[in-house]
Amino acid sequence: MTTTTVFGDASDGFIYYADASYANASTGVGGGGTAIDTTGTLIYAGAIPDVIEVLMAFLSFDTAGVPDAEVVSAVVLSLWGEQDNYVVDVTLEARDFDWSSGGLTAADWRTPTQLSALNLLASFPTTSFSISAYMDFTSQAAFNNYINKTGLTYFVLSTDHHRTATAPTSAPNGEYGSMWSADNTGTTNDPKLVITSAAAPSGQPTGKRWGGIPFAGGGQPGRW
């Protein structure tokens, strides 16, 4: 058994769209402003009601060091909160989305429809949001097969309200929060992924399988 802890890659970041209309902001139309940030200290997920700003985070982890010959049996995503503005509680959702091509760009924004089409990997209720300890997301079985053992593993982090196009109620009922992003120096608040793996029993496939979730890179069928 091997327990591999991978701290976040500093290419992570977030995108927000602001607009008078929630329908516009949630689908990536930002008449009131937009930004793509991969250099800041924090990542954000949720919605700010007074300006109608919708925020979505993008995470990456260099998982190439996970032993290629081993089978992943468990994955835990952990984030450290910085500010809890979830007056209305939501569920944070990490979904399989490879945003690596060209780095983080506006094209990576996911609409509610697009979010719904992605596989849920892990979730966390903001009722338990913490700014003093790591928040350990509850993983889905699909997470194990999603780990890319030959490169980086990418996710999008949003909320269940965004996925279901549920507009926030009036201010000040915010439903957003910030979490620490990864830094090149590495801090003890950086996002982390804990991956448990073990040698495959003889004759057992160790990689991704046909019919499973494909590699993080590109939606091609996986390998045995």
Add this chain to the structure above:
Amino acid sequence: MGAIRDFIAAAMADGSLTDAQRRRLIRRIRAQQIRNALPAMPFTFTPGQFSITVESASFDAANDALTVVLSASRAGVPIPLDNPFVYINPPTHVPDPNGDYIRTDPKSGLVATFSEAPLLAFRAMVLESVRLQAR
């Protein structure tokens, strides 16, 4: 600036590296520098009700990772652990109100300060590993 930050800043500024090479070099610097900061092994520390012994720690050059073997107990009761623990991109800095590494968030204006403290970062990281497996 701390020594580790100097190494990382040099890697960031090296225009001859591809993104993948730079990522790998930073990963190596972090793992190596933490290994170099550790005292003679085995050594034990006792955060809260945990007692954690670092039996061995080595730099894995093939994966640019830090490989650690741990034993631990909580309130005197041994905790079964899935050894070895492999750390990729391990942290080298810890939050510190007096720290000289300043990160500013452009959206919120939050200013956070950190100190380069590889041994403290290692302890926090290892405690997290034990905490997760002791659940």
